[in-house]
Amino acid sequence: MDDIRAFLSRKPLLFDGGMGTYYKAAPGTDCEQANLTDPAGVRKVHAEYLAAGADAIKTNTFSLPRLAAGHVPGWEKLADAGWKLAAEAAAETGAAVFADLGPAPDTEAVPAAQVYTAVAERFAALGAKNFLFETLSSDVGILEAVRAVKAQVPEAFVLVSFAVLPDGYTREGVYCKDLVRRMTESGCVDAVGLNCVSAPGAMRTLARGLAGGALPLSVMPNAGYPVVTRTQVRYQGKPEYFARELSGMAAEGAVRILGGCCGTTPAHIAALRAALDALPERKLSAEPAKLSTTEVKPVENDDAFLRKLNAGEKVIAIELDSPRNADLTGYLEGARKLQAAGADLLTIADCPIAQARMDSSLVACRVHRELGMCTLPHMTCRDRNLNATKALLLGLYAEGVREVLAITGDPIPTAERDEVKNVYQFNSRKLAQYIVSLAGEDREMPTPMTVFGALNLNARNFDVELRRAGEKLENGMSGFLTQPVLSEQAVENLRRTRETLGSRAKILAGIMPVVSQRNAIFMENEINGIHVDEEIIQKFAGLDRTGGEELGLAISLEMARKALPYADGFYLMTPFNRVALMERLIAQLRTEVLQES
Known part of the structure; x- marks a missing residue:
């Protein structure tokens, strides 16, 4: 030819x-x-x-x-x-x-x-x-x-x-x-x-x-x-x-x-x-029309959390795990208390540690609908293929949920749950790219959703983690929620992140109160992405519940002060659904830490 x-x-x-x-x-x-x-x-x-x-x-x-x-x-x-x-x-x-x-x-x-x-x-x-x-x-x-x-x-x-x-x-x-x-x-x-x-x-x-x-x-x-x-x-x-x-x-x-x-x-x-x-021959014109390369300009969503974050105000997001059963009564009451205490956003994990809980997106919609509170459901790549992910995103948008956290997700332990299969059709970077691509002219969403990602400040090879953070930003993420800051090294890695990524990324520093020595040892040894300094672990020796909570609050506030210069706000993780403890932490962050900034 x-x-x-x-x-x-x-x-x-x-x-x-x-x-x-x-x-x-x-x-x-x-x-x-x-x-x-x-x-x-x-x-x-x-x-x-x-x-x-x-x-x-x-x-x-x-x-x-x-x-x-x-x-x-x-x-x-x-x-x-x-x-x-x-x-x-x-x-x-x-x-x-x-x-x-x-x-x-x-x-x-x-x-x-x-x-x-x-x-x-x-x-x-x-x-x-x-x-x-x-x-x-x-x-x-x-x-x-x-x-x-x-x-x-x-x-x-x-x-x-x-x-x-x-x-x-x-x-x-x-x-x-x-x-x-x-x-x-x-x-x-x-x-x-x-x-x-x-x-x-x-x-x-x-x-x-x-x-x-x-x-x-x-x-x-x-x-x-x-x-x-x-x-x-x-x-x-x-x-x-x-x-x-x-x-x-x-x-x-x-x-x-x-x-x-x-x-x-x-x-x-x-x-x-x-x-x-059977068709007549057709010649191409000398100069065919060019495919439009105009990029869709993002449209700011009417979301109180994002408006505050983008205005440079320090924000507080708090994570509250959804229930293991079908009753949301207690959960909604806890969310209401955290909202009244001053939380700007409620985040809900997507079956953390690969154990089934009430769906994070459905819970986010219910909280947003009943309390008018901004919510950030986590969305893993573990349990859904592309079709299921898209269907869920469209439902979230229709319910007024405008932010999601895209994460790869903990794998299901195969030796214990052979009958449950992982999906992992894509990783968190590709998921973020997909979510932001749904918005625009002739697409499924009139305005884009804002995608956050996870940042592990405790990664053994933080250089790789920091490089991946840059890739996540290139794929459409707007910022990161970090793993708990419970060591001086985590603070240093947070400083490096801000220095490397600059203002391109909104960073919410993770704060999780340790409440007992047993809790600290468990997190250090069994929770991926968390590192607790040995000095902190030893401080909890012999403390009862009240003493453990008081020390946990004090350490959290200390870590928050160290993280504040490099963060746009805080991402609080609620241990054992202790809402009353987190009400106190939010109040003290607002009066003792954020006021200092």
């Missing part, structure tokens, strides 16, 4: 379908292994798609980035064989061959950019001129790899395609318009698009929202939505429907590159070929 760019100026480019679902690999075997174990079978699939009318085919190498990242021996041989089989098949018809790269995991040890670059350069050395990075849920590492490809093969044509749910977000919570904008602005990507996850009808709606960009748009939907049986996953979308929806996109001028993903067979591609051939 001649240059892809020239081809696209005349008519749409038609890809093949889903190799991974059409080729029947042995159960538990990567389809790519067939490049070596069954080359005739792989070549036959390529030939069927070409006979159906495909202008371009993908190498059978989707999983190579994952295999390369895991240092699986022999991935290079799979790349070589996959390229050879596709090139041989395409030579008979003159079709284009795209080196196919699926998603790569991104870790500190092996960054995604390193993996993508290594695999892409392998293909470039084999003679590849066209590259497809597909089924991506983020763009981490992609542009670095594309630039490396262009340095090695300046004439290369690179298509980057993202897997997007029908609501426009990837499984990692990144909005498709933001991804398309970043690819467009990069100056090194030649085409951008969507593939997998969504069926043709949903993808047509998404494509309309992305149409008019400076880059050619690609769509490669699944044949339909999957039907899971006992032994396999099936896609029941009919070829005729598939062809009608996709050719409609081409007729509208929304897309220039089309093809299929999971469940699409040669019959789907043949039907689409016939539909495309």
Whole structure:
């Protein structure tokens, strides 16, 4: 085939379908292994798609980035064989061959950019001129790899395609318009698009929202939505429907590159070929309209806590764990007392230590509704996937809750609770990015929610914790609630945080009264992220409950004074639901500490 760019100026480019679902690999075997174990079978699939009318085919190498990242021996041989089989098949018809790269995991040890670059350069050395990075849920590492490809093969044509749910977000919570904008602005990507996850009808709606960009748009939907049986996953979308929806996109001028993903067979591609051939040829205008890059300006929410915080006043947030049973009577009374004592915000943990309690978001809504108090529910990545998270966020917004605390969450101890599964679809940084992306023009929320994060002042390697704090800010967080300040080192780390992050971050210093020596020893040894100085532990020796509370208050006030120069307020943690103790602490903070500032 001649240059892809020239081809696209005349008519749409038609890809093949889903190799991974059409080729029947042995159960538990990567389809790519067939490049070596069954080359005739792989070549036959390529030939069927070409006979159906495909202008371009993908190498059978989707999983190579994952295999390369895991240092699986022999991935290079799979790349070589996959390229050879596709090139041989395409030579008979003159079709284009795209080196196919699926998603790569991104870790500190092996960054995604390193993996993508290594695999892409392998293909470039084999003679590849066209590259497809597909089924991506983020763009981490992609542009670095594309630039490396262009340095090695300046004439290369690179298509980057993202897997997007029908609501426009990837499984990692990144909005498709933001991804398309970043690819467009990069100056090194030649085409951008969507593939997998969504069926043709949903993808047509998404494509309309992305149409008019400076880059050619690609769509490669699944044949339909999957039907899971006992032994396999099936896609029941009919070829005729598939062809009608996709050719409609081409007729509208929304897309220039089309093809299929999971469940699409040669019959789907043949039907689409016939539909495309029936369309009149269409030439692109010399200067296509550019995708808008205007960023949505945040709109300040009408929230008393945020107004006070942003005005530079010191605030007090207090955490009160939700009940273990279904009775909120006592909890609401405790919240009412803390509000009367002077708390600006009530925070509610999301099943702390991975033990089930009443849902933090539902409790936050009830408190806000009945008491008019600002609330900050914690939201972990442990127990909800993307859909459940979005549903909950929309409910919170509708109830007037405007702040959330995004945290990864304590893992569930698997040895004790084998029947309960962790989710962890994303980490706290990606969750924050997702939450703030829900607001804006044509999005789900008219104004953004404010996202806070956790900051562990007691981390053994605080340099790493501080670096991650900066990353959290870059991903949309506005500030941090810290772990308890119960040591001089914690105070020093708080000072470093303020010095490093400056005014970019609002910081609420954690204050948690220790109430007994047993309590101090337990927190030191069993609660992740808390460190209690040995000197403090020994001070509680022999004290009764009254004496322990008095000493706990005194230490809390001392730590608050030390933390105050570096904090925008305090985040108080209530031990054992002792509301009366926290009423006293709030009163003393207001009269003895905050007055001094």
